[in-house]
Amino acid sequence: MHPATPTSVPDGRTYRTPLLRRRFLRGLLAAAVALPLVGAAAACGDDAASDGKVKLSIFWWGGEARAQLTEQALDLYTKKNPDVTFEKTWQANQGYFDKLATLTAGGNPPDIFQIDDNFLAEYAARNTTLDLNKYQDSGDLDTSKFPPSLLQYGVVDGKLAGVAAGENTQGLVYNKTLLTKNGLPEPTTGMSWEEHVAWAEQVSKKTGVPGTQDPSADYKAFWVWLRQQGKDLYAGSDLGFTAEDVTRWFELWKGARDRGATPPPDVIHEGNATDITKQLVVTGKAATSWVWVNQMPELKKNTADELGVIAYPGDPSAQWARASMYWSVFRGSKHADIAADVINFLVNDPEAVKLLGTDRGLSSNLDLRRVVSDDATDPAMKQSIAVESELAEKFGESPQVPIKGHSKVKAELVKAGENAQYGRATPAEAAAQFVEASKAAIAS
Amino acid sequence: MALTTAPDPTRRGTGSVRPPATRRGTGRIRHGEGLAGYVFLSPWLIGLMGITAIPMLLSLYLSFTNYDILTPWSEVEWVGLANYERMFTSDPSWWHSVRVTLSFALIAVPLKLAAALGVALLLNRAWRGVGLFRGLFYLPSLLGGSVALAIVWVSMFNREGAFNSFLALFGIEGKPWVNDPDWALETLMVLAIWQFGAPMVIFLAGLKQVPTELYEAAAVDGASTFRQFVNVTLPMLSPVIFFNLVLETINGFQGFTAAFVLSNGTGGPVDSTLMYTLNLYITGFTDLEMGYASAMAWVFLIAIAIITVIFFSTGRFWVHYSDGEDR
Numbered sequence: 078m079h080p081a082t083p084t085s086v087p088d089g090r091t092y093r094t095p096l097l098r099r100r101f102l103r104g105l106l107a108a109a110v111a112l113p114l115v116g117a118a119a120a121c122g123d124d125a126a127s128d129g130k131v132k133l134s135i136f137w138w139g140g141e142a143r144a145q146l147t148e149q150a151l152d153l154y155t156k157k158n159p160d161v162t163f164e165k166t167w168q169a170n171q172g173y174f175d176k177l178a179t180l181t182a183g184g185n186p187p188d189i190f191q192i193d194d195n196f197l198a199e200y201a202a203r204n205t206t207l208d209l210n211k212y213q214d215s216g217d218l219d220t221s222k223f224p225p226s227l228l229q230y231g232v233v234d235g236k237l238a239g240v241a242a243g244e245n246t247q248g249l250v251y252n253k254t255l256l257t258k259n260g261l262p263e264p265t266t267g268m269s270w271e272e273h274v275a276w277a278e279q280v281s282k283k284t285g286v287p288g289t290q291d292p293s294a295d296y297k298a299f300w301v302w303l304r305q306q307g308k309d310l311y312a313g314s315d316l317g318f319t320a321e322d323v324t325r326w327f328e329l330w331k332g333a334r335d336r337g338a339t340p341p342p343d344v345i346h347e348g349n350a351t352d353i354t355k356q357l358v359v360t361g362k363a364a365t366s367w368v369w370v371n372q373m374p375e376l377k378k379n380t381a382d383e384l385g386v387i388a389y390p391g392d393p394s395a396q397w398a399r400a401s402m403y404w405s406v407f408r409g410s411k412h413a414d415i416a417a418d419v420i421n422f423l424v425n426d427p428e429a430v431k432l433l434g435t436d437r438g439l440s441s442n443l444d445l446r447r448v449v450s451d452d453a454t455d456p457a458m459k460q461s462i463a464v465e466s467e468l469a470e471k472f473g474e475s476p477q478v479p480i481k482g483h484s485k486v487k488a489e490l491v492k493a494g495e496n497a498q499y500g501r502a503t504p505a506e507a508a509a510q511f512v513e514a515s516k517a518a519i520a521s
Numbered sequence: 522m523a524l525t526t527a528p529d530p531t532r533r534g535t536g537s538v539r540p541p542a543t544r545r546g547t548g549r550i551r552h553g554e555g556l557a558g559y560v561f562l563s564p565w566l567i568g569l570m571g572i573t574a575i576p577m578l579l580s581l582y583l584s585f586t587n588y589d590i591l592t593p594w595s596e597v598e599w600v601g602l603a604n605y606e607r608m609f610t611s612d613p614s615w616w617h618s619v620r621v622t623l624s625f626a627l628i629a630v631p632l633k634l635a636a637a638l639g640v641a642l643l644l645n646r647a648w649r650g651v652g653l654f655r656g657l658f659y660l661p662s663l664l665g666g667s668v669a670l671a672i673v674w675v676s677m678f679n680r681e682g683a684f685n686s687f688l689a690l691f692g693i694e695g696k697p698w699v700n701d702p703d704w705a706l707e708t709l710m711v712l713a714i715w716q717f718g719a720p721m722v723i724f725l726a727g728l729k730q731v732p733t734e735l736y737e738a739a740a741v742d743g744a745s746t747f748r749q750f751v752n753v754t755l756p757m758l759s760p761v762i763f764f765n766l767v768l769e770t771i772n773g774f775q776g777f778t779a780a781f782v783l784s785n786g787t788g789g790p791v792d793s794t795l796m797y798t799l800n801l802y803i804t805g806f807t808d809l810e811m812g813y814a815s816a817m818a819w820v821f822l823i824a825i826a827i828i829t830v831i832f833f834s835t836g837r838f839w840v841h842y843s844d845g846e847d848r
Contacts, residue, residue, distance in 0.1 A: 171786065175806040182590040182811070199809060203591040343680060343700035346790045485808050488787065495791045499702055517611075518808075 131412050133419065134164040136180070137191035138173035140375065143436050150429040154422050161415055170351065174484075181205060181407075188410040189419060192239055193402045194230070195484050200405065201238035202481045207406040208236040212417040219425050222442040226475040230400045233478055239403025240420050243438025246396045246468055247297050247389045248370035248461070250358050252286075254382035259284050264365070266388040266468070270302065270329060273390040277338035280364050289365040290348045290357045291339035293330035294494025296487045298367045302326060304395035304476070311480050314519070320505075320512040327497045327504030334498070339363070342498040349491055354379050370461045370468075371401050371438040377457035384457070386464050394473040401438035434458065439465050485518035584816035589809045597812075604816035615817065617792055618800035621706060625796065626773035629710040633773075634765055637717040641724035642754075655725070662718030671712070671782035675699050678708050699783055702793040709779050709794060720765040727761030728754070759840045767832050774825055777802070797821055 137147060144167045151163045166187065168176065174196055180186045192200060200206050212218035218240065220228050231239040249264065256263055261283060264276055277288025292298035300310045303326075309317035333339050340348070340363050348357040353372055357363035359379040368376065373386055388396055404423060406416040423429055430445040435458050440446040450462045479486075493511035496502040502510065559566070584604055586597045608615050644655050664670045677683045678698040685695030698704045731754060739749045755762075777798040780788065788795030788803065801821070805814030 178590045178806055178809060200591060203589065205591045341697075343697035343790070346700050347679075349789075350785050352785070488803075488807070491787065491789065492792060495702075495789065499791060501702065501791060 130160050130162070131415055132162050132164055133189060133412055133416060134166070134187040135189040136166045136177065136187035138168055138170045140169070143167070146433050146436055150423060150432045153429055153432065154419060161419070186407045186409070188407055188412055188416045190405055190407065191242065191402050192405050194400060194479055195487065197231070197239050197403060197405070198233050198478050198481050198483065201233035201236060204408055206238040207408045207410065207413055208238070209240060209406065209417060210237045213237055217414070218417050218421045222425070222444050224398055224443060227398045227400060227441055230398070230475045230478060231403050239400070239405040240424060241400035241441045242404050242424065243371065243401045243435070244398050244441060244465070245369045245371040245401040245438035246399055246465060246472070247301055248368055248373065248386045248464065249365055249389050250368050250373065250376060250384050250386045251365045252358055252382050253385045255284055255286060255364055256280070263385055264387060266393055268390050270390045274329070274333040274336065274338050277333065277365065278336045281337050284364070286361065287340035287344070287363045288338045289333070290363045290367060291330050291334060291345045291498060292367040293327055293497065294349050294491045295367050296490050298389060299326055299490065301389045301395045302391065304473070305391040309476050311477055314480060316512065316515055316519070320508045323508035323511055324505045327494070327507055331497060331504050342495070342500070345498050346495060349495070358384065369401065370465050371435060373461040374455055374457040386460060388468055393468055393471045396468060397472050397475040398469065399475070435462055480519055482519035486515045489514040489518060580815040580818060583812050584819050586812045588812040588815070590805070590811045591809060600812070604813045605820070607813065608816060608820060614792065614795065614800065618795045618797045621793070621795050622774055622797040625706060625710060625776060626770060629713040630766070630769045630773045632710070633714045633717050633769060634720055634762070636714055637720035637765070638724050640717065641721045641728060645725060645728040659718035659722055661716045668778060668782055671779040674708070674712050674779065675783055700790055702791040705783065705790055705793045709776070709783065712779050713773065713776065720769060723761055723765055724758070727758050731757040756841045760842055763832070763836050763840045767829060770828065770832070771825055
């Protein structure tokens with residue numbers, strides 16, 4: 078007994094509460110300790126097909142505009158095939174692949190899903206995607222009007238894992254209004270990297286707005302630069318570059334930072350987010366951003382300024398016809414035949430393709446691509462079509478689809494690049510760190 | 522007090538001893554009553570088994586496999602202790618996330634408890650409008666680990682944020698707090714500390730339980746306010762402090778939402794906010810290494826259990842239960 082415990086308390090209040098309180102506290106503690114730290118909730122659900130009617134689930138990422146266009150196109154399919162209806166689900170890009178993986182794990186993946194080259198090999202290597210070769214062979218899935226390299230960019234280990242939903246390429250987007258206001262020249266396709274940095278330095282000095290986002294942590298810029306050096310991101314199941322290459326790349330941008338051509342590291346970090354609304358060219362924190370050409374209309378929505386778009390610096394033939402994203406079918410889909418037909422519809426039906434426009438990039442079907450560009454009215458869309466069509470003539474051969482582990486390699490490049498940007502590591506140290514981590518990421 | 526101090530040979534020293542009368546009664550329960558008991562328990566039991574226990578056991582199994590989410594269960598390969606080995610021997614980012622989490626918990630938890638206790642002491646006095654202030658101080662906790670709050674935090678503590686505008690009033694040049702690898706974690710700590718409402722309310726309830734006679738007696742003996750705090754308030758409050766400490770430590774280790782939102786789910790800038798749970802999430806869902814992530818979760822669970830056991834075993838030296846049983 079504690080000596081302080083009063084023994085002469087007359088009412089029962091203080092007699093009872095300590096005991097209750099103690100029990101209560103212990104109970105709460107037990108509950109807290111036992112809280113589920115580990116464990117995942119299982120997904121459940123069932124799709125019931127009856128009387129010949131089929132309901133296909135379809136899942137994509139994107140914004141409001143894409144959702145509207147896609148829903149209209151799918152409704153059109155239902156109109157033509159009344160027995161087929163869709164369960165449409167879409168969400169923003171962030172978290173999309175977490176959700177897709179979880180749905181797959183829960184045994185409830187969508188029949189058709191949108192996927193990009195960052196994850197295509199991850200899914201194809203694990204046989205999550207259906208090999209669409211047989212539909213291509215039978216003609217149910219018509220790819221005869223596709224540019225061959227674009228079609229090839231959906232092939233993993235000889236299997237057609239995804240059908241390109243559109244074609245795009247890297248695009249350097251700059252703030253035209255800012256440049257004209259200050260009497261500065263617009264950048265042009267074909268400028269060397271050195272010229273680009275010098276131009277950006279000039280923009281910083283004259284306007285006070287940093288001339289260019291520092292893309293050293295951006296895999297797509299790094300990739301284009303590598304291809305101009307005769308290297309590649311991947312070679313077979315290995316990396317297509319060495320630590321020396323990465324050092325040179327990081328040093329190029331360290332030079333640019335030292336010359337004041339880029340924003341300070343924390344702003345570069347903001348721009349390293351993949352979110353379109355955070356790109357520095359639309360937030361006004363830099364005059365140039367490194368994006369994909371098909372993102373132009375979406376970027377334009379986030380700024381009042383005029384934007385221009387060109388290829389990345391250096392020889393534009395290092396760029397290629399990239400599938401902006403693919404449509405894939407889940408291997409275990411009960412309605413694979415219909416799913417393949419829906420994809421065929423989305424990429425080859427004139428009405429559907431017209432509806433979808435260039436939201437996912439230029440149409441994969443070359444005949445329809447022309448029709449869509451003639452019909453385009455939105456200036457930003459017209460601009461991106463013009464630039465892409467122009468670049469399409471200069472495109473080099475497509476690289477291989479990024480291999481399993483690519484998403485981690487991308488994250489490691491951001492980490493190493495930012496380490497150098499914040500001055501926490503020299504370009505050589507950051508490069509060594511990146512190469513080591515990437516080798517580990519693709520090893521498994 | 523007679524109830525709990527009654528000698529009980531089987532469970533010496535534990536407080537949850539039932540009075541002997543109840544225990545004798547259990548023998549007389551008939552089968553029908555037992556069944557009824559389980560029926561009444563079932564909502565909780567089904568929840569516990571279905572949502573907690575079974576998935577936990579499955580994840581224990583997965584931690585010994587190379588499960589990658591996409592591969593069907595039937596094709597999952599048993600890899601033995603490889604996941605655990607990798608964690609301790611060849612995964613620098615795992616060690617990094619351990620360091621981040623430890624420094625977060627070691628700094629944020631004590632400061633949060635100190636803030637909660639300090640404010641609770643102020644609010645324990647009877648002055649006009651105290652109820653309003655109790656409500657106001659509790660408000661941040663109501664928002665909990667919400668995404669909205671983390672977004673507000675990011676916009677308050679970035680380069681153009683409100684906090685830097687405030688500093689500018691005094692001619693101080695701020696930093697891009699949330700985007701600076703040297704400060705991002707500290708910004709998260711401030712967020713955690715700011716949400717001291719829940720432990721504060723528990724402290725307040727504890728303070729109300731301290732018999733006023735003790736203070737009166739101490740005052741008569743000539744104890745200063747500080748002596749009263751050290752010799753009366755703290756000992757009487759020690760069970761509540763213990764409770765809050767254990768709870769907040771577990772919470773601190775599990776911090777996820779704010780770090781996720783602040784870094785767009787990457788743990789950046791440069792891994793400065795790579796909390797253990799965030800690292801686990803990225804490993805499982807982005808890198809698709811769910812088997813490895815399961816192993817990480819189990820190591821985490823065991824680490825927290827060990828820390829909790831340490832708390833409980835040291836508690837006997839400083840936690841004082843006023844119902845007479847010193848432990």
